Amino acid sequence: MNEFLFSDFREVSTEDWKNQILKDLKGSPWDKVTWETEEGFKIEPFYRKEDLPEIPRVYKRNTGWNVTEIVSSESELTNLPKKGADAVVLVATAENGKSSLKINTAADLERLASLIGNLPLVVSVGDKTPSFADSLKKLISSHNTVLGDFDPYGSALKNGELGTEENSIGKNFSVLSGTKGFAGVGIHSYYLRDAGASIGQELAYTLSWGVDYLNRHLDAGVSIEDAASNLWFWMGIGSDYFMEIAKFRAMRILWTEILNAYKPGLGESLPALIVARTSNFQFTAYDPYVNMLRGTTTAMSAVMGGADFVSVLPFDSEYSAQQELGKRIARNSQLLLRYESFLDKVEDPAAGSYYLEVLTKKLAESAWSQFQDIEKEGGFEEGLKKGTIQKEINTRAEKKRNALATKKDILLGTNQYPLPSERHPELKNSLEETKEQITNKKQTSYLRLIPVRLSYEFDKWRNLTDTHVASGKKLPKVFLLTIGDLTMRKARAGFSSNFLGCLGYEIIDNLGFASVKEGVTKAKELGCEIVVLCSSDEEYATYLPEFAAEMKSQLPGSWKLLAGYPKDLITQAESLGIDDFIHMKRNIVEFMEKAQTKWIGK
Secondary structure, rough: OHHHHHOOOOOOOOOHHHHHHHHHOOOOOHHHEEEEOOOOOOEEOOOOHHHEEEEEEOOOOOOOOOEEEEEEHHHHOOHHHHHHOEEEEEEEEOOOOOOOOOOOOOHHHHHHOOOOHHHHHHHHOHHHHHHHHHHHOOOOOOOOOEEEEOHHHHHHHHHHHOOOOHHHHHHHHHOOOOOOOEEEEEEEHHHHHOOOOOOHHHHHHHHHHHHHHHHHHHHHHOOHHHHOEEEEEEEEEEHHHHHHHHHHHHHHHHHHHHHHHHHHHHHHOOOOEEEEEEEEHHHOOOOOOOOHHHHHHHHHHHHHHHOOOEEOOOOOOOOOOHHEEEEEEHHHHHHHHOOOOOOHHHHHOOOOOOHOOOOOHHHHHHHHHHHHHHHHHOOOOHHHHOOOOHHHHHHHHHHHHHHHOOOOOOOOOOOOOOOOOOOOOHHHHHHHHHHHHHOOOOOOOOOOOOOOOHHHHHHHHHHHHHHHHHHHOOEEEEEEEEEEEEEHHHHHHHHHHHHHHHHEEEEEEOOOOHHHHHHHHHHHEEEEEEEEEEEOOHHHHHHHHHHHEEEHHOOOOEEEEEOOHHHHHHHHHHOOOEEEEEEEOHHHHHHHHHHHHOOOOO
C-alpha cells in the first residue's frame, strides 16, 4: 500500500528537511526553530518515523469518555441526560462555600441520585465521605460507576488541615475499599494546576500522592488490588494543547509502571481512572468568550490524552456558577468532539503521531525524574508537611505571572488584544474574595495553596476603571500622538493601544500630525489625561524637546508617555519630564498600578 502511494515521489531525507529549514532561516541558527518546554527539555521543529520512540502501550478501561456535569444546586439536575451529560458530579462541599446542594444524610444522597437516572456519579462530600461509605456503595446497583472524593492531602492543600485525624486515614481508606465499581479516594491534583503548577509538577506530584495513598491502604491491611481499585485521579487541564495530551498519556503509562512494581500485570488490568477538569488558572475574566475556545481545546486535549470523565468549566464561571448558557456550551463543545470528530471511537487517538509520541516520552521521563526526587526526600506526605511542594508550585506560578506581565507569555483578552470598552463592575466581588484568600493570615497545620487566576493582577487593576465608570465618574482618555515615519508611528500606536488597553481607558488613535504642536492642541481639545508620542527612535531626538514644551504649556497636568525605549535618549527624556515609556520590556502590571493610582485612585 505504501509503495503504491509513494513510489512516484522522491524520498526526502531528514538532512534534506533540515537543510531546507536552514535555508529558509537565512543565516539564523537552528535554535531559532526549536523551543524549550516549561519542564526544561527541547522540542525540535519536526519529527520523522526514525524519531518514533518505543513507549509502553497506553492502557485505558474503555474507549471514549463521559461528558461530565458539575452540579452545585438541585435545580441543575433536571433533564441532564437529555442535555447531553453522561455523568454527574454532586458538589455538596463547594470550594467557594456557595453550594446549595445539601447532602447530610443517606436519604439526601439517595434522593438526589434518583434525579439523574443511572448516570455514573461522583459524590463530592469531602471529609464526610467515609461516613457515607455504605450508601455510596449501594448506588453501584443503579449507577454502575460511583466515585467518592475522600482526600486528606487535598484538604490539607486547600484548607491547611487534613480534615480528619492522621491516624484514622488508613482506617477510612479501608472502609471505602473493596467494592467493584466504586472508588472512594479521589486525588485532587487539579488543585495544583489551579494554583499555577506546571504540567510536569502536576504529573510528578500526582504519582507521588498516589503512591503514598497506596501504601496507606496496604498498611491498613487492604490488598493491592483493592487499593488500586479504590483510587481515582481528578486532574486539571491547562491550555497547552499538545503538552496536555502528552500529560494524560504519560500519566497512564507511569501509573501502569507503578502498579506493576507492586504486582506484575496489575497496571494493565487496572488502568488509571481519570476525571479531568478544566483549570480556571488560565480562564480569563475579561473577554470571557475566549474561554469558549479554551474550554474546547482543553477538552480535546483531555479526550485525546485518554481521560475517562471530562468536565469543562462554563466560559462565564468567574461571574456566576449558575449560568445555563455557559454550562450548555461547555457540554456541547464535548458533544461536537464526539459526534463531529468521532474521538470516542479510538482507544488512543494520539498514538502514532511522531511529535506526540516523542513529547509523551520526554514528559514521562522528566516527570519520573521529579517523582524519584520527591520519593528520595521522603515522599509526598513529607513534602506536604515541610511545605516544599506548595513553595515550588508558588514559585512556578509567580514565574508565570511575571512572564504574563512582561508579555513573554500571552493571554488573549488580558495582556494581548484587550477590549478597552468592556466593563465588568460585578467582578469586584470575586476579586475581593480572592484578595481575602491571599491575605488570610490564619495559622494552619499545612501551607495552603491559593487558587489565583493567572490574570488576577491584571483584573484587579483593570476593574478599578470599571467601578470608577459605574459610579458615574469620568473615564480617563489616552491620546496617541502619531507623527513622522509612517511605518514606525503606526507600529508604535498599535503597540500602545494594546498596552494601554489593559487599563480600560478610552484610547484615541490618529492618522498622524504635521507637527507636535498640532497633536498636543488636539489632545487638549479632547480633554486627554495621557498623551503618547509615537514615532521612530531617530526622530525622537527632534520631537522630544517640542513635545515636552507643548505639553507643559497646553496640558501641564497630563502624563507624557513615549512609545519605545530609545536608550540614547532616556536621560534626556527623563530630564524633560517624560513620565514613562511604553515598550516590550515594560512590566504592564507595574505600569497599571502606577496609572490607576494616579488617575483612578486605589
